[in-house]
Amino acid sequence: MTKPARRNAGSSSAFSLTERLFATADDRRAAKAVDTGIVRVEERLVEETAFHDGLAEVSARYLLDAGGKRVRPILAFLTAQLGDGVTDDVVTAATSIELIHLASLYHDDVMDDAEQRRGVPTAHTVWNNSIAILTGDLLFARASKLLSILGERAIRLQADTFERLCLGQLHETAGPRVGEDPIEHYLRVLADKTGSLIAASAQLGVLVSNAPDEYQQAVFDFGEKVGIAFQLVDDVIDLAPPSDKTGKTAGTDIRAGVVTLPLLYLQRDAPTDPAAAELLRRLDPATIDVTPAEEVDALIAELRVHPVTLETTAEAHRWAAEAVAALAPLPEGTVKKTLIRFADTMVERSS
Ligand code: FPP
Numbered sequence: 001m002t003k004p005a006r007r008n009a010g011s012s013s014a015f016s017l018t019e020r021l022f023a024t025a026d027d028r029r030a031a032k033a034v035d036t037g038i039v040r041v042e043e044r045l046v047e048e049t050a051f052h053d054g055l056a057e058v059s060a061r062y063l064l065d066a067g068g069k070r071v072r073p074i075l076a077f078l079t080a081q082l083g084d085g086v087t088d089d090v091v092t093a094a095t096s097i098e099l100i101h102l103a104s105l106y107h108d109d110v111m112d113d114a115e116q117r118r119g120v121p122t123a124h125t126v127w128n129n130s131i132a133i134l135t136g137d138l139l140f141a142r143a144s145k146l147l148s149i150l151g152e153r154a155i156r157l158q159a160d161t162f163e164r165l166c167l168g169q170l171h172e173t174a175g176p177r178v179g180e181d182p183i184e185h186y187l188r189v190l191a192d193k194t195g196s197l198i199a200a201s202a203q204l205g206v207l208v209s210n211a212p213d214e215y216q217q218a219v220f221d222f223g224e225k226v227g228i229a230f231q232l233v234d235d236v237i238d239l240a241p242p243s244d245k246t247g248k249t250a251g252t253d254i255r256a257g258v259v260t261l262p263l264l265y266l267q268r269d270a271p272t273d274p275a276a277a278e279l280l281r282r283l284d285p286a287t288i289d290v291t292p293a294e295e296v297d298a299l300i301a302e303l304r305v306h307p308v309t310l311e312t313t314a315e316a317h318r319w320a321a322e323a324v325a326a327l328a329p330l331p332e333g334t335v336k337k338t339l340i341r342f343a344d345t346m347v348e349r350s351s
């Protein structure tokens with residue numbers, strides 16, 4: 001067993017996601033299949049974002065060219081190795097999923113009125129809301145056309161996933177109903193708006209590669225739970241100290257009044273914990289934008305080391321562990337081992 005060559009032993013971020021997933025020589029075959037698949041997906045993505053209309057092509061390529069980790073295609077390529085491997089159909093499925101993901105980002109940035117995505121100004125700030133929304137629709141149309149090649153089960157999975165993406169966004173916008181537990185509501189939103197597409201990627205890998213049907217539910221559950229863990233880690237990363245590398249301000253979500261799990265835990269604790277109530281009061285979105293910048297920095301720093309943030313990290317790890325437990329029906333071997341590493345990588349990331 002050999003370890004992959006280290007480019008920079010001191011920094012985990014110096015490794016690509018695939019390098020971090022495949023540690024042994026035995027795993028390298030699987031790694032090669034994933035790497036080749038990613039190259040093919042990148043080519044397909046360029047083909048599928050070609051339009052005769054110049055504006056449509058420029059706006060559709062805009063976020064694609066800005067990068068992305070291709071987490072969903074990688075997951076589909078891993079689960080496809082439970083069947084016939086990374087076939088043409090699996091590349092088609094992975095391309096379609098990535099197009100849906102891209103489409104959802106165009107729409108989400110309009111809804112959030114976000115200024116930046118993948119290090120570039122968002123599409124609606126470059127053009128306008130209508131163009132950004134219609135670009136998302138165009139990408140979604142192309143994704144649907146691709147999935148139609150793969151048959152009714154793939155189309156149905158896409159439709160179910162689209163429904164959940166929309167419901168996740170809708171419920172996030174509406175907030176919890178009267179009497180609904182805000183933390184349960186939040187976790188449901190994460191399962192729908194993020195978990196559902198990651199779950200669909202994992203399931204499509206099994207479905208399209210003709211792997212045994214009984215693996216579908218296991219990898220679907222795995223994907224959904226990993227998606228929740230991924231989003232919870234984002235809540236903690238949001239509080240990370242400012243970094244020259246990412247150029248990111250600490251507490252972007254908190255400053256924008258976005259609900260995150262550390263805040264929901266503070267709200268839960270406030271009735272019985274005066275210190276939590278006081279911190280929550282000082283983090284109030286209604287007043288935070290008129291609070292002096294140094295004071296807000298100090299509040300974010302306080303929240304960063306607060307038990308509610310440690311509890312959020314623990315919750316992310318709990319979801320990742322549940323994801324791994326969902327893999328029980330899978331045979332022992334490279335795929336299962338790599339999926340476990342995939343879950344670990346998602347919760348151990350720092351950006
Ligand atoms: C990002 O959440 C948003 C999503 C993961 C899902 C968005 C879904 C839709 C807009 C509905 C589906 C639409 C189409 C066209 C498929 P976030 O705002 O918490 O994350 P961020 O920090 O990446 O913006």
Ligand code: MG
Nearest residue numbers: 108109112114
């Ligand atoms: Mg957003």
